[in-house]
Amino acid sequence: MTTSTVEDYLKCIYQESQRSGNSLISTGQIAAGLKVAPGTATAMMKTLADSGLVSYEPYSGVRLTPEGARLATHVLRRHRVVELFLVQVMGMNWSEVHKDAELLEHDVSDRLIDRMDEMLGRPTVDPHGDPIPSARGVLKEKDYPSLLLCGLRAPLRVVRVTDQETGFLLFLEGHGIMPGNRIEVLSRDEAADSLMVRPESGKSFSLGFRAASKILVETVA
Amino acid sequence: MTTSTVEDYLKCIYQESQRSGNSLISTGQIAAGLKVAPGTATAMMKTLADSGLVSYEPYSGVRLTPEGARLATHVLRRHRVVELFLVQVMGMNWSEVHKDAELLEHDVSDRLIDRMDEMLGRPTVDPHGDPIPSARGVLKEKDYPSLLLCGLRAPLRVVRVTDQETGFLLFLEGHGIMPGNRIEVLSRDEAADSLMVRPESGKSFSLGFRAASKILVETVA
DNA sequence: TTTAATTTTTTGATTGATCAAAATTCATCT
DNA sequence: AGATGAATTTTGATCAATCAAAAAATTAAA
Known part of the structure; x- marks a missing residue:
């Protein structure tokens, strides 16, 4: 019944809500997320609203209905x-x-x-x-801190990487950064917009704040 | 590039050619095979022809080009x-x-x-x-004979079943008819439009000619 | 060889998904 | 409050895939 395009829109709205911590998502966010023209997203929001999958307030945004959220999580x-x-x-x-x-x-x-x-x-x-x-x-x-917010010089375990780009993931893997692995943040430098990470196995290296924010960790006992 | 609908049409043409032993396929056959209206198939044949995937002769039919056949087999x-x-x-x-x-x-x-x-x-x-x-x-x-054409009272091995319907396949499985299994055709009765099959393991049973034609076998040495 | 039946193609319309560009609304900044 | 800029929605079009029903062509039958 629901087309694969509709599934993509629902998934996008769901993940955007998750990321921003706000269930109200603008059509602009959706258009950017799915790389479609703004008008396309607007049009789709109307049809999703007609199907009861989102509630849509013009010029404000959409939010998933329970049914929409159900489909998105599936x-x-x-x-x-x-x-x-x-x-x-x-x-x-x-x-x-x-x-x-x-x-x-x-x-x-x-x-x-x-x-x-x-x-x-x-x-x-x-x-x-x-x-x-x-x-x-x-x-x-679960709400894990990223490398930007975790403790310094404390033993950590990588629990999640919130990016799907092959290049980035390969880079991380090359430095021993993968879910499950232990690491430590040696230092942070606001001005330089970067920090030093030391993986359990491997040489320490520097990471920009933007990249660091995508690596979520938990403190190891 | 090629949409999944186009892939379905190419596959259908390919299989219809295979089945009928004739590379020229009518739009009617295609429409029937894919369960679309005749006009829909005609329209699609024109676009496939424009893409160089089939050669199309109005009122006669289509045949796959080498490129179309390549896609179909993939x-x-x-x-x-x-x-x-x-x-x-x-x-x-x-x-x-x-x-x-x-x-x-x-x-x-x-x-x-x-x-x-x-x-x-x-x-x-x-x-x-x-x-x-x-x-x-x-x-x-390979050109295997069906139960209609194979030898009587000779040891056979099922090599292929040319039907995908769950109900039929379950029926066959229940009687021990599956690729690899040994069977024997005990008798054929033209008038009754049916024959008797004896699976290696299991009781012998009767099968209509239509169903029997879908079971391909090879003679066992 | 005309007629009838069947098959195929055309025609006209619809639906889903998309875009570019114009129009509108909203928010912000003097 | 008025003007400016940014975001959003409309508008007008296109493309792929489909249908129903009318028209045309082919095939078969009388």
């Missing part, structure tokens, strides 16, 4: 289960699975997703540390 | 590799994988197909015995 679940499957079962690299998952998320049947989920042992996070919504669509986002 | 390869993967790796039943593969065939990347192909040990046939085209698009269809 797409997200499919995406993340597929990503983990590609890494765990198919032996692909975490840096290269996003694009494939982006395509498959629209066409993998629930039956197949559940089969994957089962094979993977009902996992809770994907290869980037992104949480996997339950089959019922429940998603619990 | 879709077929993806479909069949996925089907086998679903059975072999995901543990699904051969009777239920067609629908899933139908969806996935359009979105699984070549990289991923090759990964599956490798995991499966470069197989040559899918769970129904349908041959899998090579990565270069070469497909060799």
Whole structure:
């Protein structure tokens, strides 16, 4: 019933809400996120509103209805289960699975997703540390600090990387930065807009604040 | 570039050619095969012809160009590799994988197909015995006789079932008719439009000619 | 060889998704 | 408050895919 384009819009709205911490999303954000013309996003918001998937207030923005959120988390679940499957079962690299998952998320049947989920042992996070919504669509986002806000010179564990670009992920992997790995932030320099990271295994290196903000960690006991 | 609808049309033309043994396919056959209105098929044939994927002669029919055939076999390869993967790796039943593969065939990347192909040990046939085209698009269809034409009271091996309907496949499985299994045709009755089959393991049973024509076998030495 | 039946193509319309560019509304800054 | 700039919505068009129904061509039958 719902087309794959609609799924993309819902997913975008959901993730934009998550990221910004605000459930009201402007058509401009959506247009930028999906790389479509502003008018295209506006038009789509009207049809989504007609389908009861978002509530739309002109010049203000949209927000997902419960039904819209349900669909969005289901797409997200499919995406993340597929990503983990590609890494765990198919032996692909975490840096290269996003694009494939982006395509498959629209066409993998629930039956197949559940089969994957089962094979993977009902996992809770994907290869980037992104949480996997339950089959019922429940998603619990934990609030981890990024390298910008965590403690200095304290043992940390990488729990999540909020970027899907292959190049960036390969760079991180090359420096030993992957979910599960231990690292430490040696210093931060506001003026230089950069900080020094020391991975457990590997040489310490510097990271710009923008990149650092995408690496989420938890303190190790 | 090529849309998933176009892939469906090419696949349909390819399979219809295969089935009928004639490379010239009428728009009516295509419309019937894809369950679209006749005019829709005609319109699509014009656009396929404009793209150089078929040669189209009004009121006569179409035939795939080399490029069209290349695309068609690639879709077929993806479909069949996925089907086998679903059975072999995901543990699904051969009777239920067609629908899933139908969806996935359009979105699984070549990289991923090759990964599956490798995991499966470069197989040559899918769970129904349908041959899998090579990565270069070469497909060799062997010409097996059906239960209608094979020898009577001779040991046979099922090599292929040319139908994808879950109900039919489950019926066959229930009677021990699956690619690889041994069977024997006990008798044929033209008037009754049916024949008796004896599977190696299981009771003998009768089968209508129409159903029997979908079961291809080879003689066992 | 005309007629009838079947198949194919045309025609006219619709739906979903998109864009560019014009018009409108909103917010901000003197 | 008025003007300016930015964001948003409208408008007018296009493209892909589809349908129903009318028109044309082909094939088969009488």
